[in-house]
Amino acid sequence: MSEKLQKVLATMGFGGRRTMEKWITDGRVKVNGKLAKLGDRVVDTDRLALDGKNLRIKPVKHRHLLYNKPVGEICTRDDPEGRRTVFQSLPKLKNQRWVSVGRLDFNTSGLLLATTDGALANGLMHPSSKIDREYAARVLGTVTSEQLQAMKDGVLLEDGMAQFTDIRKGRDEAGANQWYYVAVMEGRNREVRRLFESQGLTVSRLKRVRFGSFFIPSAVKAGRHTMISGKDERELYRLAGLSRAPRLPESK
Numbered sequence: 224m225s226e227k228l229q230k231v232l233a234t235m236g237f238g239g240r241r242t243m244e245k246w247i248t249d250g251r252v253k254v255n256g257k258l259a260k261l262g263d264r265v266v267d268t269d270r271l272a273l274d275g276k277n278l279r280i281k282p283v284k285h286r287h288l289l290y291n292k293p294v295g296e297i298c299t300r301d302d303p304e305g306r307r308t309v310f311q312s313l314p315k316l317k318n319q320r321w322v323s324v325g326r327l328d329f330n331t332s333g334l335l336l337a338t339t340d341g342a343l344a345n346g347l348m349h350p351s352s353k354i355d356r357e358y359a360a361r362v363l364g365t366v367t368s369e370q371l372q373a374m375k376d377g378v379l380l381e382d383g384m385a386q387f388t389d390i391r392k393g394r395d396e397a398g399a400n401q402w403y404y405v406a407v408m409e410g411r412n413r414e415v416r417r418l419f420e421s422q423g424l425t426v427s428r429l430k431r432v433r434f435g436s437f438f439i440p441s442a443v444k445a446g447r448h449t450m451i452s453g454k455d456e457r458e459l460y461r462l463a464g465l466s467r468a469p470r471l472p473e474s475k
Contacts (some may be wrong), residue, residue: 225264228254230275232284233341236417238322239346246273285340286319286461291443292335298326309319312338312446323409324348324434325356333358334439335433336451338459346463349437350409354462355388357406357433358415363399363425370422374405378421400427435462 229243244261246252252259253272263272293300296309304328311435313321322344324336333454338344346352377386385407393402407414416426432439436458443449451459 225266228252228259228263228265228271229261230342232266239341239348242343252320277279277447285338285343286316287336287338287340287343287456288313288442288448289437289439289450290335290337290449291439292327292332293445294330294332297329298323298335301472309335309337309383310395312325313448326412327431328413331429331431333429334437335431336432336434336437336459343460343463343465346465347459349463352462353408355408355433356410356431356435357389357404357405357429358401359393359430359432360405360415360419360426361396361400361428362403362419363427364401365399366401366403366422366424370424372424374418377469378415380417380421382411385409385411385418387418404432406433 229240231347232243232246233240236292247259247261247263249285250258251274251388253261253311254265255270288311292309296307298309300308300310302308309323310321316339317351319339321337322341324338324347327333327335338346347354359420369475371390374387379385388408389403389404389406391404393404395401396418403416405418407418415429437455
């Protein structure tokens with residue numbers, strides 16, 4: 224059965240389908256010796272090349288992990304400022320590449336999923352999957368019931384409406400800080416912080432504690448990871464609306 228070329232390339236872990244589409248239009252991909260174009264479909268017997276390097280279709284097992292990101296790491300591969308990236312903390316791979324499922328900003332810690340399956344990553348990040356993300360937020364100052372309700376009802380931010388699908392009071396701290404557990408259905412940039420800022424509140428600490436049905440195991444400390452396999456791997460694909468792991472093109 225044929226598959227869209229950008230989907231096949233995404234399974235290598237080079238990135239999401241939109242990135243693969245750009246690579247195709249940029250002329251970086253060939254199919255059977257000819258420059259590929261958007262709309263091309265391929266089968267196992269087709270010969271693929273990326274940047275002049277041959278690829279072959281070969282069943283290879285995908286890998287997935289849960290990483291407890293510390294503050295002070297970024298989720299891009301390269302940083303002009305020389306800051307440490309999460310990919311420097313993940314296991315080294317041969318002929319595969321880690322794709323992070325969304326991003327956590329420099330000052331946000333907690334649960335980050337990574338996979339070698341670009342199609343899986345795309346499914347987990349897509350808004351249609353409706354996967355909620357839960358955060359523990361330490362908020363400076365007093366939060367009123369009216370402010371909490373406003374953030375649940377929805378607030379117009381610069382990139383559209385946003386809201387918390389759930390808000391629960393957490394533990395109290397001495398001084399002016401209060402902890403809240405909040406959930407959002409999207410992974411927009413700084414969404415949690417911006418929702419609180421819309422009410423004149425400042426988040427002094429933020430940690431993602433849950434992604435869908437996945438929590439950080441107590442044994443996985445900051446800067447550590449745990450591999451995902453077995454029934455947990457099947458749960459990843461279920462969350463993304465995918466029935467099973469597709470086969471992976473491997474570098475020749």
